[in-house]
Amino acid sequence: MEANTRSTGRLPAAFLTPGSSSFMDFLSDHSPQMLPGNRKLPEGVVEAPHGTTIVAATFPGGVVLAVDRRATMGNMIAQRDIEKVFPADEFSAVGIAGTAGLAVEMVKLFQLELEHFEKVEGATLSLEGKANRLSTMIRGNLGMAMQGLAVVPLFAGWDEGKEKGRIFSYDVTGGRSEEHGFAATGSGSIFARGSMKKLFRPDLTEEQATTLVVQALYDAADDDSATGGPDLYRHIYPIVTVITDEGFRRLTDEESQELARSITDRRLEQPDGPRAALL
Numbered sequence: 149m150e151a152n153t154r155s156t157g158r159l160p161a162a163f164l165t166p167g168s169s170s171f172m173d174f175l176s177d178h179s180p181q182m183l184p185g186n187r188k189l190p191e192g193v194v195e196a197p198h199g200t201t202i203v204a205a206t207f208p209g210g211v212v213l214a215v216d217r218r219a220t221m222g223n224m225i226a227q228r229d230i231e232k233v234f235p236a237d238e239f240s241a242v243g244i245a246g247t248a249g250l251a252v253e254m255v256k257l258f259q260l261e262l263e264h265f266e267k268v269e270g271a272t273l274s275l276e277g278k279a280n281r282l283s284t285m286i287r288g289n290l291g292m293a294m295q296g297l298a299v300v301p302l303f304a305g306w307d308e309g310k311e312k313g314r315i316f317s318y319d320v321t322g323g324r325s326e327e328h329g330f331a332a333t334g335s336g337s338i339f340a341r342g343s344m345k346k347l348f349r350p351d352l353t354e355e356q357a358t359t360l361v362v363q364a365l366y367d368a369a370d371d372d373s374a375t376g377g378p379d380l381y382r383h384i385y386p387i388v389t390v391i392t393d394e395g396f397r398r399l400t401d402e403e404s405q406e407l408a409r410s411i412t413d414r415r416l417e418q419p420d421g422p423r424a425a426l427l
Contacts, residue, residue: 197226199251201336201375202233202243202302203364204315205348206329207357210392211313213304214361215243216336216369217384218376228376229384235396237262240278240305241389245334247297250289254299258282275307279316279324287322302333306391313391330360336368336375343367358388358399362407366415378408 197219204213215232218225226248233243234255242258244251261281266272273281282303289299303316315327330348332340343364352360365386369377378385385404390397399407 197221197230197248198374199230199232199245199248199334201332201334201340201365201368201372202245203332203337203340203344203361203368204243204302204304204327204330205344205352205357205360206313206315207352207354208350209313209354210306210390211304211315212354212357212361212388212390213241213243213302214358214365214386214388216365216376216386217379218374219248220374223373225376228379228382231387233387233389233398234259235389236278236282236303236305237266237272238395239308239391240275240303241391241396242282243302243304243333244299245301246299247292250292250297251299251301254285254289255301258285261285274309275305275314278305279303279326282316283318283322283324285322286318286320290321293320300333302331304391306393306395308393311393332364332368334375336365336372339371339375340364340368354390354392358390358407359411362386362388362404363411366408366411378412380409380412 198221199219200216202213202215204211213233217229217232219227219230230248232245233241235241236255236258242255244255258281262273262278282301286299286301289297293299298320300318300320303318305314306312307314315331317325317327317331317333329350330341330344332344341364344360347360347363365375366377369375376384383405385401385408388399388404388407390399
């Protein structure tokens with residue numbers, strides 16, 4: 149192997165030039181081809197794995213964000229244990245629905261965006277500012293979304309200024325809406341939202357809120373083939389995360405298993421019983 153004698157060991161000038169606190173702006177100026185929305189796609193229909201249902205619910209001390217584990221490609225199950233919720237920073241998280249590969253890449257860019265801003269400005273963005281930055285990134289993917297490669301996340305976090313958990317949903321154009329109480333997106337969202345609509349209360353405890361979102365995912369999986377329910381045989385359970393004033397926390401596999409099993413056991417005992425008894 150030959151030594152690289154041509155390198156000076158210095159960073160390119162672009163890295164040493166003062167500029168925007170946005171990492172996305174930096175990429176747009178110096179390496180636009182690295183942005184997902186600027187890549188050329190082959191002609192014709194592009195088949196790619198898709199993530200499905202995401203649910204979220206607030207409670208007085210924070211917000212819960214949960215996802216199922218299934219990814220589909222057409223009528224096929226592409227993956228049974230995909231990761232679909234990620235911490236954006238210490239006090240916020242993103243759940244992904246839509247084209248799985250692009251969504252994961254967008255989340256990684258979003259994490260870098262928030263880190264870059266904090267390092268340049270010496271302060272963190274407000275939760276509303278984070279939601280707006282994510283909106284801009286989704287809008288940049290509009291070209292791919294029009295070709296069937298849409299990314300539609302759900303963003304949730306703890307607002308340190310307002311001292312409460314908040315939820316933001318998006319459409320494929322980057323349009324942002326704040327959801328109050330609970331929200332769902334993805335293929336099974338209509339069933340999950342219907343479940344939460346009947347069970348949600350503003351005074352839920354953290355334990356009740358986590359039970360609520362897992363119950364909603366169970367109901368979505370019952371009617372939507374693209375949403376994966378608890379897989380007791382393979383030990384695959386929903387991912388449940390809680391964000392409070394203490395930061396982001398993901399329930400352990402054991403906690404998720406216990407929560408999912410408590411719901412499935414009670415469903416076996418009362419398959420047609422009142423759902424309100426599950427909280």
